[in-house]
Amino acid sequence: MNWLFGRPHKLAQSSLAGAPRARAGATFAARLTFDAVEKRYDERVAVRGFSLDVAPGEIVCLLGPSGCGKTTLLRLAAGIERPTGGRILVNEREVAGPQRFVQPEDRGVGLMFQDFALFPHLTIVDNVAFGLKALTREGARREALLMLSRVGLERYADAYPHILSGGQQQRVALARAIVPRPAVMLMDEPFSGLDVQLRDAMQEETLALLRETRATTMIVTHHPEEAMRLGDRIVVMRAGALVQSGRAEELYRQPASLFVARLFSEINEIEVTVANGHIATPIGRLAAPGIADGAAATLCIRERGVGLLSAGGNGSADVPGIRGRVRSAKFLGDAVRYEVVAEGFDAPLNVRTVAGEALGEGREVRLAIDSAEALIFPSNGDKSP
Template structure:
């Protein structure tokens, strides 16, 4: 894998640092705590961010995850000072930077901001773009700092060129260098990898995270890709309709989603509506607890596609009592997995199953279907099918 953040002046052809050449490192800064205290931002009568509270620890990377229009970018712009909040407070290291009677200008917040479209200045050279945030330094010192970070991202040879000659990935690296060179205490990134192809996106995610760790900046990354959030964030904050639905580590949100909305974000699931009786639901895989739901209410049984195990039927009754009978209705090859639609006894509608790619089961074949009840999730039913 190419390492974009190693100086090309000290690399072998394989991309590894040449013997005796030290890796160029970014300067460290003092990480800051970022606090949102009951923050609200309205446009007209519609709240884009609604009484939201969140605390990000010094040096922590938190990903804001949610569908388009849920308020993620608005919250980032409020933290940067590009937007003024309607009510609530924003604090950086317990210093109020936005509140009812206080507003600190963006340039005085020690915040770095990286936009989705990179926002490079077309009339400035690559070096001038990177040095743009160093106006407080003497010209030669600013030039040295900018060249150093360009070397760190492997683009110093383009210092005197202009952004239009660069590829999308190279422009992304310039935008990252420009945001990080002032050594901000807080780094804010608005879907920074959305315009990159898959292979480059994976490489840039790894290298961007490495650079953020080196600088020790507190970081908030906006994304609508769950896998990206799981890959990058120490914690994930799931947003919906201007509010935080759940925060936690990736494994916590995956294994213990607080709502059906969160479960849908992190895995492909089968949803089956079942009536509640005496705090339980009766399902083909057994009786499951439905705490907090009244008798007669409807619950949604969620079964992850990857939790549905398919085994060719033995035909000798060996599977009886340990599995449900099923029939393959369709199979779709997806590269590293196969997605099956399976008619399963006891279920009114077919279930989807996703298995690791291997010998493919044929359409129409009989299978034994095993579903671990422990892996099933139960939520109150609603008519909302988003995201």
Template sequence: MFGLLKTGADQRATRRPSQGRGKAAVTFASRLTFDNMSRRFGDTLALDRFSIDVEPGEVLCLLGPSGCGKSTLLRIAAGVERPSSGRILLDEQEVAGPNRFVPPEKRGVGLMFQDFALFPHLSILDNVAFGLKSLTRSEAKAEAYAALERVGLGHYAGEYPHILSGGEQQRVALARAIAPRPSVLLMDEPFSGLDPRLREKMREETLAILHETHATETNGHPPD
């Protein structure tokens, strides 16, 4: 199993935006609740009656070795997987449980994968706009460009992912995650592929953006 590290919204308020980027748009954060949730894969019990409340604007870090259930928990919260039992609630409204399942695109939850999952055949702008299906093309591009500006990469909008460094790709993935203005942001080991110096820098920048958006964050990460 994994350990938990919680940081309240007031504790992260001292973070400051880095230079050279725009300011993130405000999001109304949600309360995320895991209620007695379990997940089985055949005979393997990946999560066993897990319960916790993550308050609006709070940062929760899941710490533990590979295979302990961190990614499974995040994928269930995002709606990519279903729990075997128990419930997931957003602002006390059930989004996953025995009799209800809200699809991922209707939850207002952003998920940032460990490998960034950028599409090599799409421009950086189109990568960020990819999930904005409810908007017109021009509206989606405008929102995507604004998100790129927030992470300091607006000047790369017309380029392709292969020209970017690892840290820049991470920032594009973050821009894509915040572009729909989610109320909860889930991050699956987003800094694990970066060198220690860049990892710390990206943590600081990400926390600054989360402070601006007010989004609730749950982050799975192996212990350092």
């Protein structure tokens, strides 16, 4: 469902008749700070030692598998849940901590969940106006109509939610969450119920609206591509804890762990042993800093980081690269995923290339692998995604 917290700010009146989409009014963005926050449910720890500072107007995506504590963190920020330990601050003002707890409606925070939860017995405009309790009925309707105009649905103002498509319902839910002008906007997987094409369009629409309102925003997702598209910064969570945070390119190119690498890339994982600070591989001798001699390590090669060239029917030596043979090829629309038996590797490598004329099963190929793109992590036997 959608929870609307915070006190609305008046907007300038304007006529909607025949007008283009209105722009959403800006809010006063707030700094959101988590200071060693913990949340326990009996013996289960949902959030552990979580610290993060979200700058005013910043859009942060919380990324991680189901059950890692992302939604719990949003509920703590909104005031639906009380933290077991640590503090939460909005603009340096403590809203949750050992000695203080500010009620949700006094935090200036909006929370939007994935199922939209529009009230079926209320018209679209009344759904949007639902959180504007501080205004008169006429004032609330005027503000709701302005926001509906912004999301392109003013013509449905007096209709009921059941006539709307999934994407239209998502727009109404977003309008209802934004119209009180919350200083902090919290969104829990808002696009998960939409099909792929509609999801892309709604992500762009939502991002534009958030930029206009300049609300500080946290968006929960378990889709890395969605996080990279929407977030100024991405925060990766696992088992209730913060694993790594940074810009999308940083997390992709310098993942802090094998877990993060798996989130952002399809990778081949090759188990190796460290000797004299290095590992010996078919693509050369690579440094393995921070891993003890004799310890097991995991060499990661991105599927999209392998170049594939046909070597002709006889595997001609004048084509550079590691010799290999195509074991299978799968057409995936804009890409082809190959399974290639490669010289020096105990197991076949998976390779993704831009779609073109597919190399058939049994074709002799050469693989070009840039050692600078290889990632090396300590092995811990963890095969979970």
